[in-house]
Amino acid sequence: MKPAPALELRGLSKRYDDGTVALESLDLTVPDGAFFGLLGPNGAGKTTLISAVCNLIRVTAGEVLVFGEPAESLSARRAVGLSEQDINLDRFLTVEETLVYHGGWFGMGRKEAHARAAEMIEIFDLNQKGKVRTPKLSGGMRRRLLLARALMHRPRLVILDEPTAGVDFELRLELWRYIRRLHEQGTTILLTTHYLEEAETLCQEIALIRAGRLIARDSADGLR
Template identity: 80%
Template sequence: MPALELRGLTKRYDDGTVALRDFDLVIPDGAFFGLLGPNGAGKTTLISAVCNLIRITAGEVRVFGEPGDSLLARSWVGLAEQDINLDRFLTVRETLVYHGGYFGMTKREAEERAAEMIRVFDLEAKADVRAPRLSGGQKRRLQLARALMHRPRLVILDEPTAGVDFELRLELWRYIRKLHENGTTILLTTHYLEEAEELCDEIALIRGGRLLARDTADGLRERYDADSLAEVYVKAMGMETTAA
């Protein structure tokens, strides 16, 4: 059973903009899948559709075989968004406990899981500090910890290391790898091409709401006769621009 299956996914906004058009994508269970494309390519719309944050115009979303808008499917997805959107009135601990409660955890279970996440992400010294008083890196850690609180089977990471320093990026990479090794399916969007190549088993290129190609990093380099993933990206997006 695929972790994520999109069939004929189309999203047309009220102003007439078509962000996705008859988009098909299947991500296997247990995959570490990268999604690359420029701003406006449709990545955020795709993520929003999977997470039930927008109403799709047409098509189908299935998460581990379940309709994407079902409560069960929604409980299987964890999202760490690119933009920091933490509640400014909640402490680190409260943020995690409340999130666990939203997904049906008992208070005791949520508190135990929150303590585990605080320890894993090295936030123990900040457990009772409100979000606005955290550093940028600490906010990024908390956002990821929150996404993982309810033990999702599919984790969507939207630019998870945007704006963090190199040391924290490596630290987050280590944890994300460990998460994947434990069987979690991961969908990663990133503008850091070396990040996609370092972490992902397979990479898809998207532009203009359409899928241009998908393969391993080596397969993409061979397909586009390129020496690096950066060269693949430039060639693929350049070809699409010319075609348009």
């Protein structure tokens, strides 16, 4: 039997109460194991799409399937890791607590969560920051923590919403290297960005979204 796609969107639409149409009858399939880019300007609907996949908003119409399961199901929610564009960290928690609490939210036991947090702190070079509260971190360190948090529960699909926004070039390259390694280990990656260079460098396939509609889909070379 052919494996289910990592992500399947069927006729996805989202209209807000003020009449704004964020997504309009959008169909999209992301194969399992893909490194897939979603490229579009600010306001194109990328973040709304991600929110629908992560079950953070109710869509007006359509269906979202994650590895063949409805997005609202427990199995689908646990299969997805999200690194958000906006830096959304609890200001009262330390780096270690942020990771451990996130692991617990996704069903990890205390011992497992602490072990995984230590692993993430090591991987993302946060060794000297484990006991530091998040407001005292630099912007670059916060970006690292967001990605570490997204990976705490070992998701099969990782969604990166503008993961290098506001970081310097050196850190951007460092994050790229880690994301590539993650993909090589079998994780499906969905990257949203408005940087064409970033999408071309990292992604096997790219979809262009504008005004809530999918307008093109091809390899990076094919879209040039």
